[in-house]
Amino acid sequence: MSEDIKDHKEITRANIRVNAQLDVPFLAMNTLAAIIASYGLLANSAAVVIGAMIVAMLFSPILGLALGLVEGEKLLVRHAIKSLIVGSILVYFTAFLIGFLHSDIPITPEIMARTAPNFLDLMVAFAGGAAGAYATISPRLSTSFVGVAIATALVPPLCASAILLGHGNFELARGAFLLTFTNIIAIQFVSSVVLWLNGFHGFYFWQKSSIWELLKRNVISLVLLLLLVVALSYNLQKVVARQLYESKVIRVVGEELLNYPNLRLIRVNIDEENGIQMVRVMVGGLEKPDAKGFVRQLEKRLAEEDKTRPAAVRLRYVQVDVFDRDGEVKAIAERD
Structure with missing residues (x-):
């Protein structure tokens, strides 16, 4: 040396x-x-x-x-x-x-x-x-x-x-x-x-x-690291599983909205309450949808997609008025 x-x-x-x-x-x-x-x-x-x-x-x-x-x-x-x-x-x-x-x-x-x-x-x-x-x-x-x-x-x-x-x-x-x-x-x-x-x-x-x-x-540090690896790996698994579930929910909501051409998805929020996934969907449109039928169909689809996570859907509808330079546009599709 x-x-x-x-x-x-x-x-x-x-x-x-x-x-x-x-x-x-x-x-x-x-x-x-x-x-x-x-x-x-x-x-x-x-x-x-x-x-x-x-x-x-x-x-x-x-x-x-x-x-x-x-x-x-x-x-x-x-x-x-x-x-x-x-x-x-x-x-x-x-x-x-x-x-x-x-x-x-x-x-x-x-x-x-x-x-x-x-x-x-x-x-x-x-x-x-x-x-x-x-x-x-x-x-x-x-x-x-x-x-x-x-x-x-x-x-x-x-x-x-x-x-x-x-x-x-x-x-x-x-x-x-x-x-x-x-x-x-x-x-x-x-x-x-x-x-x-x-x-x-x-x-x-x-x-x-x-x-x-x-x-x-470094035996104490090594033992603590091993415990942290187990705990943090479990946390990562939960995070990934939740992200996959959220992606799945958004996909299902989007597919169901294809049956409602006058509606557009605003946002989806998912919270867990007492072991149930509360899926809160906000949509906007020119005409109020069949909320009861939409919620039931969406809950059915979510149950089929993931039987391990019971889900309850809450729908919020927002009236949307679309205008162009000449006045009000009645067809929401024209927003695109």
Whole structure:
């Protein structure tokens, strides 16, 4: 091993240890990141949320924890865990206060997007963690943009959970917190693997370590990951099944509307209530349809398509008046 590589590894170790420490800049920057991210979430601004991550520092203690576990440095592990816990609590408390003070602001899509973690989120966390760890140890790469990308996987879902808790929505808050926990575990474990593969085996560069030693030191993370894989895979399966069902419903509604040439579909909403799929269909037209016959036929078709999901249809009709430059057009087909 060349002297340059040895020196670079020692410098990298020193930087990771310093950045994992709990100090005033760490607390200040994470507080500011939480404030910016929280208001970005409430304003439904993805740009603000991403921009807030430039000042976030939660990745540093995770990387410190990864290095400590790989090299068996118990003191670094303790310091990193302390920094991660205190930093996360500070971010959560800050976002909770903002969510509580602005509980009159409706929950935005940016917040909702972080409340239902699945297996795809775990894969994103793996890739982000690997990129961040590799950028940290490589002299050719900058960690700036990679750090921002990883921060978006940590601070926004944590802030989303706190805001939802401030709104009193415990179920959605739990989902957003699970996403944060998933990202932390995945980023830490994959960072440990990347560090180990790149020769960070011990405090001194000549020390050796087997893969079994790596797994033993990361046994808690590995067990948690396996549990998360099962849970998130189940969540992904539910999401996919629901999307397929919604596509099926929209197709059936469209086919049934072919029997009503004067009607056009406006939207379809599907909610589950007491184990029954409530299919709410809104249509527009010039003439009121045979609502009773349409609803019965649609419920019959849905039962034939999927016998495992009982469905109840609710139809809403909106009177549509179509005009052209010369006056009212009676045939709705002319809209097309």
